[in-house]
Amino acid sequence: MEVGELVNVNVADLAKDEQCPFCHKKPKGHSTKKPEEVNDEVTSKPKGLGIKVVDRKTGDLPYTTAAHHLISAMQCYARVRRLVRMGNMVEYNINAPKNGIGLPTTHWTLKYPHGAGRVKYGDLDEPQGKQKVAYALMKELGAQWHVGHHAFDIMVPKRDLESWKETGAEEKDGDDVAHETSYDAVIIDMLLDLVKNTSPELCEDPEKDDKFKASMDKISDLIRKYLDKFNGQGGFKPADSSPFFVSMRAYEYSGIAATLKTEIPVNSDSY
Numbered sequence: 001m002e003v004g005e006l007v008n009v010n011v012a013d014l015a016k017d018e019q020c021p022f023c024h025k026k027p028k029g030h031s032t033k034k035p036e037e038v039n040d041e042v043t044s045k046p047k048g049l050g051i052k053v054v055d056r057k058t059g060d061l062p063y064t065t066a067a068h069h070l071i072s073a074m075q076c077y078a079r080v081r082r083l084v085r086m087g088n089m090v091e092y093n094i095n096a097p098k099n100g101i102g103l104p105t106t107h108w109t110l111k112y113p114h115g116a117g118r119v120k121y122g123d124l125d126e127p128q129g130k131q132k133v134a135y136a137l138m139k140e141l142g143a144q145w146h147v148g149h150h151a152f153d154i155m156v157p158k159r160d161l162e163s164w165k166e167t168g169a170e171e172k173d174g175d176d177v178a179h180e181t182s183y184d185a186v187i188i189d190m191l192l193d194l195v196k197n198t199s200p201e202l203c204e205d206p207e208k209d210d211k212f213k214a215s216m217d218k219i220s221d222l223i224r225k226y227l228d229k230f231n232g233q234g235g236f237k238p239a240d241s242s243p244f245f246v247s248m249r250a251y252e253y254s255g256i257a258a259t260l261k262t263e264i265p266v267n268s269d270s271y
Helices: 004-013 081-089 128-141 183-197 200-204 208-231 246-254
Strands: 065-069 100-106 113-114 117-120 154-158 178-181
Touching: 004 081, 004 178, 004 183, 065 208, 081 183, 100 128, 113 128, 113 208, 178 200, 200 208
Parallel strands: none
Antiparallel strands: 065 100, 113 117, 154 178
């Protein structure tokens, strides 16, 4: 993600705060009966995603389910101000089930074998103890381990970083050329791309609500498709989730780093 581009989009929208977020020309209430909803407010409500919670409290590998926003509500969506105002204008819901997926995680009440006893995940040896638990659960469940924030940096092949744009890699560079990114950075790029490609005249379209929501749902569906590849079915492998990794453990488990020619940065706070 180009930080400068995000700043420019937000600064431009602030300058047009009283105008419609789509056309940036007419008053913000010109095509809606609810002009008060054309604001930049975002609330994260994981329960709204409708994720079925699994609580396995017994055995050596207990886990529960994390309700994960495919498009992060606060770390991604809320950061693109103009898009949020568009979404509020058409009553798009970032917490709707279409933007959610259930992923395995731990909980402060769960304990794992350690020596002669059992301890919480956070008290397991670093990194071997935590890695053993996370890897075993990812293998069993075919899903990414969801622990920690998404802002850690990873290195992925150029072709993976650009695949959501369907532009492919620069052939002269080769598929394994490493580029640094993060889950949040890739998604913010997708959201900025949507802002740039949304017609200014959409605000006058009687079907603008459905069309905007469909565009957002398309992004959620694409991210879900990549996360689902982690299960290794249908000829896919965990590395095919690249560049969408929700934890450093999932990234490491994918083995994609082994295909690159550069040293991979490690952020121990992301485990």
